Amino acid sequence: xxxxASEKRLEQLRExxxxxxxxxxxxxDVVGGPIPRKPGYYGEPVVKPPVWTWEIPLxxxxxxxxxxxxxxxxxxxxxxxxxxxxxxxWLAAIAGAVLSPILLIMDLGRPHLFLNMLRVFxxxxxxxxxxxxxxxxxxxxxxxLIALELHAHQIFAGTPxxxxxxxxxxxxxxxxxxxxxLATYTGVLIGATAIPAWFLHRTLLPxxxxxxxxxxxxxxxxxxxxxxxxxxxIGFYTAAVxxxxxxxxxxxxxxxADRAIHEHGSGWFIRIGxxxxxxxxxxxxxxxxxxxxxxxxxxxxxxxxxxxIAVGKxxxxxxEAVFASQR
Amino acid sequence: xxxxxxQSTNQRKHSYVQDRVEVGFFTDPSVxxxxxxxxxxxxxxxxxxxxxxxxxxxxxDNTGHLGASTWRHVMFLEQDRAKGxxxxxxxxxxxxxxxxxxxxxxxxxxHCEEAGCLEACPTGSIVRTETGTVFVQNDVCNGCGYCVVSxxxxxxxxxxxxxxxAGGAFKCTFCYDRQKSGLVPAxxxxxxxxxxxxxxxxxxxxxxxxxxxxxxxxxxxxAQLYDPTDTSVRGIHAFxxxxxxxxxxxxxxxxxxxxxYLKSAWTAAFATAIASIIATLVAFxxxx
Numbered sequence: 010x011x012x013x014a015s016e017k018r019l020e021q022l023r024e025x026x027x028x029x030x031x032x033x034x035x036x037x038d039v040v041g042g043p044i045p046r047k048p049g050y051y052g053e054p055v056v057k058p059p060v061w062t063w064e065i066p067l068x069x070x071x072x073x074x075x076x077x078x079x080x081x082x083x084x085x086x087x088x089x090x091x092x093x094x095x096x097x098x099w100l101a102a103i104a105g106a107v108l109s110p111i112l113l114i115m116d117l118g119r120p121h122l123f124l125n126m127l128r129v130f131x132x133x134x135x136x137x138x139x140x141x142x143x144x145x146x147x148x149x150x151x152x153x154l155i156a157l158e159l160h161a162h163q164i165f166a167g168t169p170x171x172x173x174x175x176x177x178x179x180x181x182x183x184x185x186x187x188x189x190x191l192a193t194y195t196g197v198l199i200g201a202t203a204i205p206a207w208f209l210h211r212t213l214l215p216x217x218x219x220x221x222x223x224x225x226x227x228x229x230x231x232x233x234x235x236x237x238x239x240x241x242x243i244g245f246y247t248a249a250v251x252x253x254x255x256x257x258x259x260x261x262x263x264x265x266a267d268r269a270i271h272e273h274g275s276g277w278f279i280r281i282g283x284x285x286x287x288x289x290x291x292x293x294x295x296x297x298x299x300x301x302x303x304x305x306x307x308x309x310x311x312x313x314x315x316x317x318i319a320v321g322k323x324x325x326x327x328x329e330a331v332f333a334s335q336r
Numbered sequence: 337x338x339x340x341x342x343q344s345t346n347q348r349k350h351s352y353v354q355d356r357v358e359v360g361f362f363t364d365p366s367v368x369x370x371x372x373x374x375x376x377x378x379x380x381x382x383x384x385x386x387x388x389x390x391x392x393x394x395x396x397d398n399t400g401h402l403g404a405s406t407w408r409h410v411m412f413l414e415q416d417r418a419k420g421x422x423x424x425x426x427x428x429x430x431x432x433x434x435x436x437x438x439x440x441x442x443x444x445x446x447h448c449e450e451a452g453c454l455e456a457c458p459t460g461s462i463v464r465t466e467t468g469t470v471f472v473q474n475d476v477c478n479g480c481g482y483c484v485v486s487x488x489x490x491x492x493x494x495x496x497x498x499x500x501x502a503g504g505a506f507k508c509t510f511c512y513d514r515q516k517s518g519l520v521p522a523x524x525x526x527x528x529x530x531x532x533x534x535x536x537x538x539x540x541x542x543x544x545x546x547x548x549x550x551x552x553x554x555x556x557x558x559a560q561l562y563d564p565t566d567t568s569v570r571g572i573h574a575f576x577x578x579x580x581x582x583x584x585x586x587x588x589x590x591x592x593x594x595x596x597y598l599k600s601a602w603t604a605a606f607a608t609a610i611a612s613i614i615a616t617l618v619a620f621x622x623x624x
Contacts, residue, residue, distance in 0.1 A: 048583075049583055049584070049586045050411060050413070050584065050585055050586030051392070051394040051397075053400065053401045053586050054401070054490055054586075055489075055490055055586050055587070055588055056485070056487065056488065056489070056490040056588075057403075057484045057485065057487065057490040057491075057492070057493055058485075059481065059484065059485050060481040060484050060493070060494045061481055077612060077616075080612055080613055080616050081616055083613075083616075084616045084617050084619070084620040085620060087617070087620070088620040088621060090620065116480075116481075117478050117479050117480055117503070118477075118478070118479020118480075118481065118494050118495075118502070118503025118504055118505075119477070119478045119479040119503040119504060120478075122459075122476075122477070122478035122479075123478055125459040125460075125461070125476055125477075125478045126458055126459060126478065126480070128459050128460050128476070129458070129459065129460035131455075131457075131458065131460070133455050133595050133598065134455060134456050134457065134458050134482070135456075135482075135598070135601075136456060136457075136458040136480055136482040137457075137458035139458075140458055185613065189608075189609030189610075189612055189613060190605070190609060192609075192612070193604075193605035193606075193608045193609055194605060196601065196604070196605060197598065197601040197602055197604075197605050198482075199485075200597055200601040201486075201594045201595065201597040201598045201601050202456075202485040202486055202594050202597075203452060203485060203486060203487060203488045203490075203591075203592075203594050204485055207485075208594060208597045211597045211600055211601040211604070212600050212601065212603075212604040213604070214601070214604075215601055215602075215604040215605035215608050216604050216607070216608045219605065219608035219609065219612055220608060220611075220612065222612075223612045223615070223616070237623060238619075238623035239616075239619040239620040239622075239623040240619070242615075242618075242619035242622070242623065243615065243616060243619050246615045246619070321485070325485065325490075328583075328586060331588055332583055332588070332589060335588055335589050335590040335591070335592075336589065336590075
């Protein structure tokens with residue numbers, strides 16, 4: 010209501026009160042008060058949005074690369090692509106045993122207490138499981154890399170070398186198993202929360218994060234010059250799955266409950282990310298632009314992870330999303 | 337409880353911790369006068385730092401919401417309906433045509449039977465006490481922030497810098513330190529109208545049911561109990577009487593503990609893990 014009209018109404022009310030002693034009917038409807046018209050309690054968030062900052066999407070990105078690199082390393086070792094295996098294990102160790110822990114510790118409110126993560130083992134807490142998975146992954150990837158390098162450089166000969174090559178396979182096998190969990194548990198982590206846009210897509214998230222991790226690992230190796238058809242095949246497979254997920258996400262809508270995925274700035278992050286690592290990466294690869302496809306996939310995976318955290322912040326702060334998800 | 341004077345459970349010394357008795361809070365807006373003594377007592381006793389003097393413009397509520405440094409929060413609802421048989425209006429006094437009511441409710445951590453924060457905590461910092469309440473051990477918490485997104489009521493939060501003890505997660509302790517010494521939690525102790533009642537959970541639930549009935553007989557047709565026993569949260573230790581819908585109080589109508597989502601999420605994760613291994617092995621097998 011514009012100011013002059015409400016002033017006029019106030020004058021009428023004063024006049025009436027003066028003449029009749031009481032004023033029937035509605036008073037002055039002040040914009041913004043006195044009856045709140047925002048959803049819920051003055052539009053206050055019902056659940057708390059995540060407090061996580063830029064470290065977490067970056068960790069999701071590098072953790073995915075690290076974990077799935079170990080899977081590529083295992084397949085490469087089994088099928089005698091030793092060069093690819095070595096590069097993949099370096100990638101796994103640097104991204105998984107150096108970058109990931111640093112990012113995770115940086116995000117803690119009290120970084121000096123990071124070791125408390127290993128104080129208990131709780132299978133019902135995805136964060137606890139994640140801490141143990143990352144630890145187990147590091148404990149396999151680092152010795153796996155050392156053993157692989159020692160073996161590749163023929164430092165020892167005879168029986169020690171045979172033992173070393175056996176240990177290499179065991180460690181890389183362990184790294185690959187924990188690596189698949191490292192790349193996928195992050196989807197469980199945000200899927201099993203009270204944030205509507207996250208828990209409504211709890212089956213999509215682990216598939217998306219894991220598959221994007223595999224595609225990113227292959228893309229990084231390709232950009233480092235390992236242009237073998239196996240990595241190209243992985244590129245096709247992951248971009249195809251991501252395209253399918255993009256279609257799934259555009260059909261599996263929950264109205265106001267998950268509107269953060271489809272509206273706002275956070276929605277654009279998701280859309281751009283999914284197009285980059287889905288259809289665009291697939292097309293570029295189909296026409297043989299492998300480095301461009303790899304860059305597109307990597308960029309898409311990173312943007313989409315930033316997007317999913319942004320979605321959590323928007324969705325958590327939106328009281329109507331919480332109400333809609335429970336009705 | 338109301339009318340019991342010094343015999344009220346809000347005033348008596350107790351041994352609930354030693355006897356391992358389930359305790360609770362029952363908060364009743366129909367007698368709350370919005371004095372915020374509970375907020376002040378909580379801050380004073382627990383030495384909770386101030387988190388800013390902001391003017392929200394939301395009625396007389398300048399506290400805003402529960403958080404790391406706000407463990408009791410008195411809500412001020414302004415609604416265009418009548419409160420029981422009271423006659424009030426925004427302008428039209430007496431004719432009941434333009435009804436208005438002012439409702440106050442002191443919000444607090446719900447101390448869930450199945451607590452999302454407790455389940456999510458990776459350090460074991462959050463524990464359940466002898467009296468069934470949920471307690472954060474501040475010296476163990478490393479501030480990972482996972483409890484913040486796991487609470488279905490948006491209660492627990494990480495305290496930002498530069499406040500004292502910044503970086504850790506904080507929420508209502510149910511005055512565990514006072515309870516251990518047989519004292520009543522600070523908020524209930526000071527509540528001048530016994531809108532906040534502290535006591536045995538069973539007694540409180542019975543009292544609350546009776547209170548809802550009484551209010552309904554006196555014209556409070558929208559009085560109801562807020563205690564989600566029929567969802568995965570399986571009931572809360574700090575439950576409320578509400579006038580009207582839970583949504584108006586910023587309370588989730590059907591809160592769920594997020595652990596119920598684990599099964600489908602992990603299934604998708606394991607399926608992706610297996611699919612990724614197979615796809616990679618196939619890729620290398622056919623290109624070798």
